[in-house]
Structures are given as structure tokens and as C-alpha cells.
Amino acid sequence: xxxxxxxxxxxxxxxxxxxxxxxxxxxxxxxxxxxxxxxxxxxxxxxxxxxxxxxxxxxxxxxxxxxxxxxxxxxxxxxxxxxxxxxxxxxxxxxxxxxxxxxxxxxxxxxxxxxxxxxxxxxxxxxxxxxxxxxxxxxxxxxxxxxxxxxxxxxxxxxxxxxxxxxxxxxxxxxxxxxxxxxxx
Amino acid sequence: xxxxxxxxxxxxxxxxxxxxxxxxxxxxxxxxxxxxxxxxxxxxxxxxxxxxxxxxxxxxxxxxxxxxxxxxxxxxxxxxxxxxxxxxxxxxxxxxxxxxxxxxxxxxxxxxxxxxxxxxxxxxxxxxxxxxxxxxxxxxxxxxxxxxxxxxxxxxxxxxxxxxxxxxxxxxxxxxxxxxxxxxxxxxxxxxxxxxxxxxxxxxxxxxxxxxxxxxxxxxxxxxxxxxxxxxxxxxxxxxxxxxxxxxxxxxxxxxxxxxxxxxxxxxxxxxxxxxxxxxxxxxxxxxxxxxxxxxxxxxxxxxxxxxxxxxxxxxxxxxxxxxxxxxxxxxxxxxxxxxxxxxxxxxxxxxxxxxxxxxxxxxxxxxxxxxxxxxxxxxxxxxxxxxxxxxxxxxxxxxxxxxxxxxxxxxxxxxxxxxxxxxxxxxxxxxxxxxxxxxxxxxxxxxxxxxxxxxxxxxxxxxxxxxxxxxxxxxxxxxxxxxxxxxxxxxxxxxxxxxxxxxxxxxxxxxxxxxxxxxxxxxxxxxxxxxxxxxxxxxxxxxxxxxxxxxxxxxxxxxxxxxxxxxxxxxxxxxxxxxxxxxxxxxxxxxxxxxxxxxxxxxxxxxxxxxxxxxxxxxxxxxxxxxxxxxxxx
Numbered sequence: 001x002x003x004x005x006x007x008x009x010x011x012x013x014x015x016x017x018x019x020x021x022x023x024x025x026x027x028x029x030x031x032x033x034x035x036x037x038x039x040x041x042x043x044x045x046x047x048x049x050x051x052x053x054x055x056x057x058x059x060x061x062x063x064x065x066x067x068x069x070x071x072x073x074x075x076x077x078x079x080x081x082x083x084x085x086x087x088x089x090x091x092x093x094x095x096x097x098x099x100x101x102x103x104x105x106x107x108x109x110x111x112x113x114x115x116x117x118x119x120x121x122x123x124x125x126x127x128x129x130x131x132x133x134x135x136x137x138x139x140x141x142x143x144x145x146x147x148x149x150x151x152x153x154x155x156x157x158x159x160x161x162x163x164x165x166x167x168x169x170x171x172x173x174x175x176x177x178x179x180x181x182x183x184x185x
Numbered sequence: 186x187x188x189x190x191x192x193x194x195x196x197x198x199x200x201x202x203x204x205x206x207x208x209x210x211x212x213x214x215x216x217x218x219x220x221x222x223x224x225x226x227x228x229x230x231x232x233x234x235x236x237x238x239x240x241x242x243x244x245x246x247x248x249x250x251x252x253x254x255x256x257x258x259x260x261x262x263x264x265x266x267x268x269x270x271x272x273x274x275x276x277x278x279x280x281x282x283x284x285x286x287x288x289x290x291x292x293x294x295x296x297x298x299x300x301x302x303x304x305x306x307x308x309x310x311x312x313x314x315x316x317x318x319x320x321x322x323x324x325x326x327x328x329x330x331x332x333x334x335x336x337x338x339x340x341x342x343x344x345x346x347x348x349x350x351x352x353x354x355x356x357x358x359x360x361x362x363x364x365x366x367x368x369x370x371x372x373x374x375x376x377x378x379x380x381x382x383x384x385x386x387x388x389x390x391x392x393x394x395x396x397x398x399x400x401x402x403x404x405x406x407x408x409x410x411x412x413x414x415x416x417x418x419x420x421x422x423x424x425x426x427x428x429x430x431x432x433x434x435x436x437x438x439x440x441x442x443x444x445x446x447x448x449x450x451x452x453x454x455x456x457x458x459x460x461x462x463x464x465x466x467x468x469x470x471x472x473x474x475x476x477x478x479x480x481x482x483x484x485x486x487x488x489x490x491x492x493x494x495x496x497x498x499x500x501x502x503x504x505x506x507x508x509x510x511x512x513x514x515x516x517x518x519x520x521x522x523x524x525x526x527x528x529x530x531x532x533x534x535x536x537x538x539x540x541x542x543x544x545x546x547x548x549x550x551x552x553x554x555x556x557x558x559x560x561x562x563x564x565x566x567x568x569x570x571x572x573x574x575x576x577x578x579x580x581x582x583x584x585x586x587x588x589x590x591x592x593x594x595x596x597x598x599x600x601x602x603x604x605x606x607x608x609x610x611x612x613x614x615x616x617x618x619x620x621x622x623x624x625x626x627x628x629x630x631x632x633x634x635x636x637x638x639x640x641x642x643x644x645x646x647x648x649x650x651x652x653x654x655x656x657x658x659x660x661x662x663x664x665x666x667x668x669x670x671x672x673x674x675x676x677x678x679x680x681x682x683x684x685x686x687x688x689x690x691x692x693x694x695x696x697x698x699x700x701x702x703x704x705x706x707x708x709x710x711x712x713x714x715x716x717x718x719x720x721x722x723x724x725x726x727x728x729x730x731x732x733x734x735x736x737x738x739x740x741x742x743x744x745x746x747x748x749x750x751x752x753x754x755x756x757x758x759x760x761x762x763x764x765x766x767x768x769x770x771x772x773x774x775x776x777x778x779x780x781x782x783x784x785x786x787x788x789x790x791x792x793x794x795x796x797x798x799x800x801x802x803x804x805x806x807x808x809x810x811x812x813x814x815x816x817x818x819x820x
Contacts, residue, residue, distance in 0.1 A: 049251050049254035169641065169642055169700075171305070172304055172567075178518050185470075185495060
């Protein structure tokens with residue numbers, strides 16, 4: 001009875017060894033494969049299941065299939081050496097830590113968002129006046145959402161401390177507990 | 186077994202296997218190595234049998250995922266032999282789907298609340314209830330031995346159901362940062378699961394009624410390997426019970442982490458736990474009037490992973506006799522200064538894992554770089570802000586150098602890059618950072634798989650080298666193995682171009698946390714261009730200036746994204762712009778903006794504004810039906 005063994009070279013191992021060694025004893029091939037098992041580890045996930053499917057379906061045709069090596073999807077190095085051109089329009093800069101003379105950060109909470117503006121005290125007053133001037137058809141829900149916090153009370157209302165009043169870095173719960181305990185010891 | 190696996194995959198289904206000497210060999214090996222498989226016939230007759238023999242040896246979940254897509258036979262082989270599943274979000278699927286797909290599951294890990302919950306940003310009642318999962322385990326998953334719940338809500342009834350359903354077969358129970366139960370639930374587990382090997386409640390919140398659960402463990406358990414109640418507030422536990430457990434389980438007990446138990450009460454425990462390798466917790470109470478207070482303290486001979494809470498400079502020398510065998514050191518809850526760190530670290534040449542606060546400073550990091558060449562994991566947490574503001578630490582030294590080395594900056598990180606080339610995990614809060622430093626990290630730390638940098642927002646330190654565009658690009662290009670990446674900066678820290686670099690140069694990254702990156706929506710466009718972040722599964726963003734529309738558009742372009750969390754963004758009136766990312770199986774939720782009463786560092790209570798969050802994720806279970814009032818589902 002003839003032994004029909006079709007080898008489907010899923011892992012492209014034959015690339016390393018010469019393909020034209022049909023007389024190589026099977027045992028030696030076993031050893032070679034053991035050596036290269038590291039390469040195989042994790043290679044399965046890189047194989048397209050569709051390809052496995054089609055190979056299993058076509059069955060035995062060594063000349064067509066044994067030299068077909070499935071390449072691992074390469075990391076997209078080539079594609080990403082484009083030169084990026086910065087946008088032409090002026091980017092929306094956020095207030096920097098350096099203060100323009102006479103202006104102070106003003107934070108406005110509105111409908112779940114936080115915005116910070118550098119304003120002079122006079123301007124701040126104007127803004128607050130406008131916000132408080134409500135139209136005759138007062139919308140109660142609007143009032144609830146809009147809260148303008150003047151700069152002086154900024155720090156105590158917003159988590160404690162931060163440079164320009166935005167979302168400060170949150171502390172890990174466990175560390176916060178530890179730091180509180182430390183004060184007592 | 187792997188090489189045999191390869192052989193089998195190299196053979197087609199229809200080979201007459203009986204006469205194939207290679208397969209006989211394989212078969213023989215498989216029969217010997219798989220004692221569980223009693224139904225194994227001596228020679229497999231067909232492909233189905235072959236693949237069902239092979240599948241258990243395919244252990245990587247991604248490999249399994251691919252294999253299960255080939256055809257129904259392979260799918261079935263995978264389903265029947267999948268023994269562990271981790272669900273990164275418990276709402277991604279339904280309990281009955283899980284048990285239908287993987288009926289023979291032995292180990293399950295579920296995560297509930299977003300990671301932000303660890304930073305007090307998520308309401309306690311947000312969700313992540315274990316109840317439906319525990320009920321499914323009781324009903325259909327009769328092989329479960331190991332359960333791990335992380336950031337979930339667990340009630341006593343849930344623990345009782347689980348304990349009764351699994352009984353002595355339950356070997357591992359981890360209630361990791363969970364809340365909602367009491368010591369009654371723990372007692373039920375210990376009573377019914379007599380053979381439990383791992384019991385963990387690390388950082389969980391619960392109601393403590395008594396110490397009966399520990400006493401029950403002491404009475405009956407002889408198989409305990411891991412006991413962990415680190416970062417918990419137990420006050421009614423008896424140290425004698427701990428000692429009894431150590432004695433009864435002295436052969437198996439290797440890791441114990443406790444809460445604030447006075448260390449002097451643990452002397453008996455340490456003497457009995459002869460095979461202990463890891464200990465964390467306890468509480469040292471330095472007394473200037475009795476400097477020899479802890480002189481009687483002896484540690485088990487194999488102890489190599491240690492963390493002593495409130496360890497101070499005076500008590501530090503008790504570690505010196507065995508410092509050379511320490512592989513892991515937890516100093517996060519110690520009372521050590523920069524110079525103390527230097528003294529201790531230089532005695533630990535075999536250190537592989539170090540966790541501490543940023544009081545370690547550049548000086549401490551330089552000692553670490555010089556002495557600990559085997560270092561694999563480094564975590565530097567944020568200490569109290571006073572630690573940085575202390576006048577003694579600032580100012581100039583004799584040579585006029587302004588940097589005294591008490592803060593963590595590019596100086597320390599650069600030293601680390603040169604000295605600790607084995608680093609795989611690095612998470613640091615820094616006071617200052619430069620592009621050159623990031624470049625150096627990319628050049629030398631080739632083994633990094635997980636890199637997290639947070640730039641502290643202390644107003645007094647001016648960071649001169651922003652933006653970090655070029656540095657982050659070099660780092661990402663150099664650290665090819667990176668799978669997890671966090672970059673939390675401040676306004677101006679990264680331009681839109683820089684954000685584009687992050688997108689382009691992260692081919693293997695699965696998880697990202699980005700804070701204050703980019704300047705405009707254009708940044709997100711660059712970040713999500715074709716080919717960018719191909720494997721990004723989970724994205725967390727905070728404090729960014731992006732609009733809802735831009736966020737939604739980016740989500741649609743990221744090919745692997747299955748989970749999104751955002752806090753701090755430009756919202757539309759009703760969240761309608763998020764509908765740009767509406768699609769089947771994609772759940773979109775909003776945690777509404779809230780006002781929460783909080784006490785600040787001074788102890789003053791004020792109402793703090795918490796801006797809204799977006800949470801979006803793929804789910805096969807449809808929309809949530811168990812939301813609290815603060816969570817709004819977008820449909």
C-alpha cells in the first residue's frame with residue numbers, strides 16, 4: 001500500500017530547508033521541525049482560517065501547495081513613512097500656563113463640557129452678567145446646566161488643584177486612602 | 186507536544202493513519218500526555234478525532250479564535266476544549282451564550298466597571314453585577330474551578346449560590362476590587378468550598394460583621410496556597426487564626442497579603458509559614474522610644490516578594506539580611522524617603538519587580554539602574570503633592586545644580602534606559618520629561634511590552650521640552666513589542682502631528698490611554714488614518730479637546746476597536762453627534778455629568794463637578810437593562 005502523505009507547508013518552514021530533498025528520512029524531518037517549533041508558536045493566529053479551509057478542501061497536490069508559504073502580515077512600516085504636513089489653519093490652542101498680563105483663567109461648565117478662557121476681570125463680569133440676564137421665557141433646565149464659576153473659587157470647586165482648571169489628574173483610590181492614613185500616623 | 190501538533194497540521198485529513206509511523210509516534214505521545222482523555226481510542230480514525238486531540242494543545246486565545254473559524258468541526262473542537270475565558274467587559278456577551286459556546290469551561294475571568302473606577306470616576310452602582318453569571322455557573326457550567334471577578338458588584342447571595350453550586354471543586358475565587366458583599370458571603374464560601382486554594386479580596390469594599398470566615402478557614406482548610414486581603418479594612422480578624430492557617434497549610438501556603446495587622450502580632454504566623462514566598466501588608470508602627478521594637482521579627486526562609494506597610498527608615502534594616510534574595514519589592518505604602526530608597530535598593534541586586542511612589546526620585550532611579558540589572562517591572566505611583574513641594578527638596582545644591590534628585594524626571598528615566606535593559610513593564614508619574622529621554626527609551630528598552638507615562642500637573646514645574654511629538658515617535662518605533670501604551674500629558678504636550686505619530690507607529694498596541702493629547706479634531710483624523718492602530722482594541726481618552734463627531738468618526742475607522750471610554754471632550758447638546766458611530770452590536774452609553782460631594786486634602790467637603798463620560802463597546806447581548814439613573818443608553 002502506497003503511503004500518500006501530502007505536506008501542506010502552512011508555516012513556510014520549507015523556505016529554510018531545501019525543498020528538493022525527497023529522500024530525507026522522515027525522522028530527520030521530525031527533528032528539524034522540533035527545532036523550529038518556536039517559529040510555529042503563535043503562527044496559527046496569523047494564518048487566515050479561509051486559507052486553511054481552502055487547503056483542506058483541495059486535498060493532495062504537493063507541487064501546487066507545498067511551496068506555498070503563508071506570509072505573516074508584515075508590520076506596516078513602508079506605508080507609514082509619509083511626511084505629515086501640519087494643518088494649514090491655526091490650531092486651536094489651549095490656554096498656556098503663561099498668563100497674558102491682566103487675564104486669569106475662567107472655567108465654564110456647560111452641559112457636561114468644560115471650557116477655559118483667559119479673560120480680564122472686567123470681561124468676566126460682563127460674561128457673568130450676560131449669563132444671568134435670562135430671557136422672559138426662562139428655561140429651567142438651561143439654568144441647571146449653566147454654571148459660571150468665577151476664578152477665585154475655581155480651585156476649591158474643582159477636585160482641589162490644577163493649573164488651568166481643566167480635568168485634573170485623578171488619584172487612584174487606594175493611594176488616596178493611604179495618603180489620608182499617613183496623616184494620622 | 187508542539188512539534189507533534191505541527192506534524193498533525195501538516196497532514197491532510199484523509200491519510201490512512203494506521204500505517205503512518207509519524208502519526209503513530211504522535212498518537213503514542215498524546216495518549217501518554219493526556220490522562221484526562223479516557224475516551225481516547227488507540228488510533229484516531231478520521232480528521233475529527235485528530236483535531237479534537239490536537240486542539241487542547243493550542244493554548245493561545247488568539248490561535249484558538251482563528252482555529253475555530255476554519256469549519257464547524259474545528260469550531261466544535263475548540264468549544265469543547267476551551268478551558269479558560271477572559272471577558273474584558275462582562276456586558277460584551279450574555280451568560281447563556283458563554284455556556285452554550287464553552288460548556289466545559291474550568292476558569293472564568295470577568296471585568297465590570299471601566300478602569301476609571303479605580304480613580305473614583307465611576308459611580309459605585311454603575312453596574313457589573315455578577316448575579317447573572319453566578320446563576321449561569323450554577324446552572325450550566327459544572328466544571329468551573331476558578332472564578333475571577335474584577336471591578337464588579339458581588340452580593341452575599343451571589344457568593345452563597347456560587348459556593349453551594351461548586352462546593353469542594355472550587356479552587357480559586359478572586360474578588361478583585363469588588364464591592365457589595367459582607368463577611369457572611371465569605372463565610373459561606375469558606376464553609377462550602379473546603380478545598381479552596383486561592384482566596385483573594387484585594388482592594389474590595391464590603392461590610393465586616395465578624396471574623397468567622399477566617400476562623401472557619403483555620404479550622405478546616407489544609408490546601409490553601411494564596412490568601413489575599415491586601416488593601417482591605419478588616420478589623421475583626423484574629424492573628425491566631427492566621428497562624429493556624431499557616432501551620433495547617435504550611436506545605437502549600439506560598440503567598441499571603443493582609444490588611445493593616447500589626448506586624449508584631451504576626452510573629453507566630455511568620456514562624457509557621459515555612460514555605461511562604463510572598464508577603465504584603467501588615468502595619469509597622471515605629472516607636473522612637475523602642476528602637477528595637479521589631480528585632481524579634483524573623484521572616485520565612487524562602488521569602489522573595491515583600492511589601493511592608495508603613496515601613497520606615499528605622500525599621501528598614503530588618504530587610505537587609507535577606508535583601509539579596511528579594512525579587513519583588515512593594516514600597517507603595519511605605520514611609521521611605523529618597524535616600525532610604527537608595528540604601529535599600531542597592532542591597533537588592535536580584536530585584537525583578539519594584540513598585541513605589543515618586544519619592545524614589547531620580548537619585549533612587551539611578552541606584553536602581555546601577556544595581557538591579559534584572560529589573561523587569563517598574564511601577565512609580567504618584568505620591569502626595571507635598572512630597573514634591575517640600576522646600577528641603579528643592580533649591581540648588583553646592584554645585585548649583587537645581588535638580589537635587591528627589592523628583593522623577595528625564596534624568597532618572599534615562600539612567601533606567603541605560604541600566605535596566607530587561608524592562609518589560611514601566612509605569613511612571615513624572616514631574617518633567619524630554620524628547621531625548623523618550624528617544625533613549627526607544628533605543629535601549631527593546632523588551633518593553635507595556636509603557637505608561639503620566640506628566641504631573643504641578644504648576645510650579647515648567648516643562649521646557651514640549652511638545653513630545655518627536656520623542657514619542659522614536660519611542661514607539663524603537664519599542665516594537667509594545668502592546669499597552671499610556672501617554673497622559675497636559676495642554677501643549679502633543680500636537681496633532683504627534684497624535685498622528687502615535688497612530689502610525691503602534692502596530693502591536695492593543696490598549697491605549699491618552700490624556701491631553703492633540704490640539705484639534707485633526708489630531709484624531711491623523712490618529713485613525715488607514716493603517717493606524719491596526720490592533721487597537723481598547724481606547725481610553727481623557728481631557729482631550731475633540732468633538733463628539735470627531736471621536737465617533739475615528740471609532741468607525743479603527744479596525745480592531747471594541748471598547749471606548751472618554752471623559753472630557755466637546756459634547757453636543759444631547760450626544761446626537763455620537764450617532765455617527767451607530768452600528769449593529771455597538772452599544773453607546775453616557776455617564777451623565779454629575780456633582781459629587783468630595784473631601785479634598787484639607788478635609789473640606791465641596792461639590793465637585795464630574796464631566797460626562799462616553800462608554801461604547803461591542804456586545805452580543807444587546808443593550809444594558811440594568812443601568813442606574815446616571816447611565817444613559819443611546820439608542
